[in-house]
Amino acid sequence: MENSLFNKKSRISDKILNILIQFSTLISVSLLVVIIGYICIRGIPCFRFDYLINTTSILKNTVGILPNIINTIYIILLTLIIAGPIGIGGAIYLNEYATNKKIVEIISFTTEVLAGIPSIIYGLFGMLFFGNLFNLSYSILTGALTLSIMVLPIISRNTQVALEAVPKSYREAALGIGATKWYMIRTVLLPSAIPGVLTGVILAMGRIVAESAALLFTAGSVSALPINIFSHIFSSGGTLTIQLYLEMAKAHYEVAFVIALVLIIIVLALNFIAKWISQKFDVNKVG
Amino acid sequence: MDIKIQAKHLNLFYGTKHALKDVDLDIKKNAITAFIGPSGCGKSTFLKTLNRMNDYVKNVKITGEVTLDKENIYDSRVDTTILRKKVGMVFQQPNPFPMSIYDNVAYGPRIHGIKNKKQLDDIVERSLKAAALYDEVADRLHTSALGLSGGQQQRLCIARCLAVEPEVILLDEPTSALDPISTLKIEELLMELKQKYTIAIVTHNMQQASRIADYTAFFLVGEMVEYGKTNDVFSMPKDKRTEDYITGRFG
Numbered sequence: 302m303e304n305s306l307f308n309k310k311s312r313i314s315d316k317i318l319n320i321l322i323q324f325s326t327l328i329s330v331s332l333l334v335v336i337i338g339y340i341c342i343r344g345i346p347c348f349r350f351d352y353l354i355n356t357t358s359i360l361k362n363t364v365g366i367l368p369n370i371i372n373t374i375y376i377i378l379l380t381l382i383i384a385g386p387i388g389i390g391g392a393i394y395l396n397e398y399a400t401n402k403k404i405v406e407i408i409s410f411t412t413e414v415l416a417g418i419p420s421i422i423y424g425l426f427g428m429l430f431f432g433n434l435f436n437l438s439y440s441i442l443t444g445a446l447t448l449s450i451m452v453l454p455i456i457s458r459n460t461q462v463a464l465e466a467v468p469k470s471y472r473e474a475a476l477g478i479g480a481t482k483w484y485m486i487r488t489v490l491l492p493s494a495i496p497g498v499l500t501g502v503i504l505a506m507g508r509i510v511a512e513s514a515a516l517l518f519t520a521g522s523v524s525a526l527p528i529n530i531f532s533h534i535f536s537s538g539g540t541l542t543i544q545l546y547l548e549m550a551k552a553h554y555e556v557a558f559v560i561a562l563v564l565i566i567i568v569l570a571l572n573f574i575a576k577w578i579s580q581k582f583d584v585n586k587v588g
Numbered sequence: 589m590d591i592k593i594q595a596k597h598l599n600l601f602y603g604t605k606h607a608l609k610d611v612d613l614d615i616k617k618n619a620i621t622a623f624i625g626p627s628g629c630g631k632s633t634f635l636k637t638l639n640r641m642n643d644y645v646k647n648v649k650i651t652g653e654v655t656l657d658k659e660n661i662y663d664s665r666v667d668t669t670i671l672r673k674k675v676g677m678v679f680q681q682p683n684p685f686p687m688s689i690y691d692n693v694a695y696g697p698r699i700h701g702i703k704n705k706k707q708l709d710d711i712v713e714r715s716l717k718a719a720a721l722y723d724e725v726a727d728r729l730h731t732s733a734l735g736l737s738g739g740q741q742q743r744l745c746i747a748r749c750l751a752v753e754p755e756v757i758l759l760d761e762p763t764s765a766l767d768p769i770s771t772l773k774i775e776e777l778l779m780e781l782k783q784k785y786t787i788a789i790v791t792h793n794m795q796q797a798s799r800i801a802d803y804t805a806f807f808l809v810g811e812m813v814e815y816g817k818t819n820d821v822f823s824m825p826k827d828k829r830t831e832d833y834i835t836g837r838f839g
Contacts, residue, residue: 470683474745477641477679478696478752479672488695489685584686585734 337565344562347555353563356526366560368524372441372538373567375527376520377509379445379534380452381502387449388456388505389498395457396464397486409461416454423451424515432519439537444520451515452505459504463497464490496579503575510567513542522547541567590617592756592786593638593675598652600633600642607633609810610652615756615803620778620787622801622818624794626838629807631790635758638788639675640668656756673700676749680761682741684733684748689716689725692733692744696752711751719747720777739770746777757781759789763796775800794834798822806830 355365399405427447437443467490475485491498521537524544539547541560548557593615600608608630615621615638623631636642637654640661654661661671673696684692693712702708712729716722721743725736733744742762749757759778763771778787778800791797797804798818805815806827814821814830825831832838 468683470679470681471685472644473641473677473679474683474685474748475695476644477639477672477677478699478748479669480695480699481669484699493686584732 340558340561340565343554344558347559348562349559352556352559357524364556366524366541366544366556366563368526369539369541369544369560370563371527372520372524373510373540373542375441375533375538376445376448376516376540377506379441380448380509381505383445384449384453384456384505385502388453388501389460391453392457392460392464393486393491396461397482397490409458412454412458415450416458419514420451420512421514423447424518426450427515427519437535439519439521439523440535441520441538442534444516444538444540445534447515447519448509448512451512452508455505455508456498456501459501460494460498463494463501466497467493492584495582495584499578499582500575503571503578506571507568510540510564510571511542513540513546516540516543517546591615592617592657593788594653594655594658595634595637596653596655598634598637598654599650600630600637601649602645603647607810608637611812613805613812613815615786615788617786618782618784619802620782620789620800621803621805622797623788623790623805623807624792624797624833625807625813626833627792628809630810631805631807632760634807634812635760635788635790636677638756638758639672639677640666641677643668669699673752674754675756675758676752676754678742678745678749678757678759678762681765682738682745684736684741684744686732686734688730689733689736689744690729693747693751696748700752715747715751716744718750718781719743720773721747737770739766739773742766742770742774743777746774750781754785756786756788759787761790761792764792771796794822806833808833 351363352365353370354367355363356368357364357366395405395408424447427443427450431437431443431446432439437446471489471493472485475489476482480488516539520540520543522539522543523537524539525536527533527536541564545557545560545564548554548560591614595611595613598608598611598613599606611630611634613634623634625631633642637650638661642648642650650662656671656675660666661675676696685695687695690712693715694708697708697711702711713722716725721740724740725744733741736744742765746757746762763774766774775796778789781787782802789797789801801818803816804818804821806813806821806825806829808829814825814827816826821830822834825834
């Protein structure tokens with residue numbers, strides 16, 4: 302009965318491979334769980350609501366990270382305000398208007414290289430270029446400008462990919478009915494590309510929240526509440542990651558773990574928001 | 589009968605490829621003109637020259653003239669937005685925008701500056717009725733057009749085209765992606781629309797051409813081989829190549 306369908310061979314190599322794959326998956330998942338778990342275990346017992354609404358002050362004998370939370374928000378918003386329009390606009394230009402494909406390729410390649418440069422180099426450049434040359438010294442603006450250069454590739458690359466994914470037939474339909482190119486981009490391309498564009502923006506936010514090396518010598522490390530909402534961007538301000546670094550350097554592990562906890566919550570929240578937004582704004586789904 | 593569109597000595601090159609060779613063709617007003625021929629014969633390319641959709645293809649060079657009501661559409665002073673308002677196009681694959689049915693139909697009128705809600709409502713209703721789709725979608729105008737069947741989507745694309753009140757409708761194999769019943773509906777629709785519009789249709793389906801077209805042009809490797817009343821072309825072709833093609837000897 303050699304021909305029988307029931308002559309099932311057990312294929313050892315398949316089984317081994319299967320086990321190896323499962324094992325790799327297990328390792329990657331458990332690493333994440335262990336890290337988050339460890340931070341929660343160390344962070345939650347130290348966590349006091351006080352931390353979130355106070356400034357660290359020797360005079361008042363308080364410990365708090367409110368200024369760092371505020372600075373982080375400032376840096377995120379300011380960076381996105383600067384890098385968002387430039388990144389998205391640049392991507393639209395490269396994808397829709399640029400006619401010299403050779404130059405587009407060179408620019409795309411440069412952008413990718415830009416994304417791989419160690420962030421401390423951005424810090425060095427930002428400090429000398431924005432801080433010294435433009436005389437912005439240590440300030441949130443210097444930090445945001447520096448990070449803008451850093452996240453520009455993320456935003457523009459994601460926008461480009463999203464634009465490329467819009468079916469050619471949408472363009473034809475819009476142009477064929479008399480839309481100008483810009484009208485077509487505005488009403489058909491961008492709405493279709495929004496999930497991709499937003500993914501880029503949120504990835505950029507993640508990068509901004511996580512950054513420390515590029516900020517240490519640009520935004521600085523001052524931990525004080527804003528005196529004036531607007532002029533705060535011209536003063537030095539340390540983000541959560543910078544504060545985390547400073548606390549670790551002083552061996553204040555309690556506060557360090559609380560900051561780590563807050564950071565992890567922010568990053569997780571950003572990821573969930575990203576998922577939610579890209580589903581909500583997905584025009585290509587029916588219903 | 590009046591001539592609506594006239595191509596004179598039209599040549600088109602994709603890079604070095606000579607895709608249309610000295611085509612002369614008159615498209616008559618309020619009639620259906622079909623372009624037939626095997627794949628790659630230039631029939632779609634020719635159709636696209638009629639509303640300048642080839643502008644977006646790289647390395648295209650066009651010589652000769654295409655006139656719409658005696659105005660050369662390749663003149664440098666031509667506003668392609670106005671040209672495409674007058675000469676609309678329906679594509680091979682139904683390509684509704686990822687928007688509501690209503691917004692799809694209102695897209696064209698909005699380009700041309702109509703913002704008034706009441707006016708848009710009227711246009712949308714009228715266009716959907718003209719495309720024989722209104723009854724099927726009246727209760728879900730504000731749901732996504734992507735939820736419609738292929739045949740409905742194609743009629744929606746026709747409605748979108750009609751909404752800007754064109755004078756000419758170009759259709760590039762509009763039924764090749766559709767089932768026979770949807771195809772029949774669209775053919776009936778076109779027969780009706782020709783009262784008001786001038787229609788040019790590319791089809792690979794010779795039965796379709798013989799069913800609906802008043803005039804038929806046969807293309808072969810970039811050349812317009814034969815053109816005449818559909819009956820004449822199919823019953824007594826003048827050119828041997830036309831005869832070979834319509835009797836199914838190649839293609």
